Amino acid sequence: NNANNNASSGPWRGLRSPSLSAAASHSKLSYLERVLLEIVESERMYVQDLRSIIENYLGKIIDTQELLLRPEQVSALFGNIEDIYELNSELLQELDSCHNDPVAVAQCF
Numbered sequence: 001n002n003a004n005n006n007a008s009s010g011p012w013r014g015l016r017s018p019s020l021s022a023a024a025s026h027s028k029l030s031y032l033e034r035v036l037l038e039i040v041e042s043e044r045m046y047v048q049d050l051r052s053i054i055e056n057y058l059g060k061i062i063d064t065q066e067l068l069l070r071p072e073q074v075s076a077l078f079g080n081i082e083d084i085y086e087l088n089s090e091l092l093q094e095l096d097s098c099h100n101d102p103v104a105v106a107q108c109f
Contacts, residue, residue: 036105040095047092050085053078 029037058078061069069077091108098104 032102033100036100036102039105040092040100043088043092043095047085047088050081050088054082054085058082 058074058081061067061074067074094108095105098108
């Protein structure tokens with residue numbers, strides 16, 4: 001699926017950043033640069049995991065005609081995961097736009 005490999009458009013915009021991955025492998029990064037990359041990449045992985053849960057579990061459970069779970073059980077399991085996903089997707093976009101500026105990254109929080 002191309003959406004998983006190139007998330008530069010649509011709702012998954014900004015999920016992959018080859019420049020950050022390439023920069024992370026560069027051995028001359030300062031400690032601060034490595035910390036900033038870790039923050040951004042950790043957020044990126046978290047957003048990808050949330051997306052995977054929503055698409056591969058929640059969507060299928062809701063669409064299943066013979067639901068094995070009661071609606072209150074689905075709510076207890078997944079709560080407001082879609083709201084969390086949206087919030088963290090926005091945070092990731094803000095972090096990506098900081099271009100590893102530590103002051104700008106700090107202001108995202």
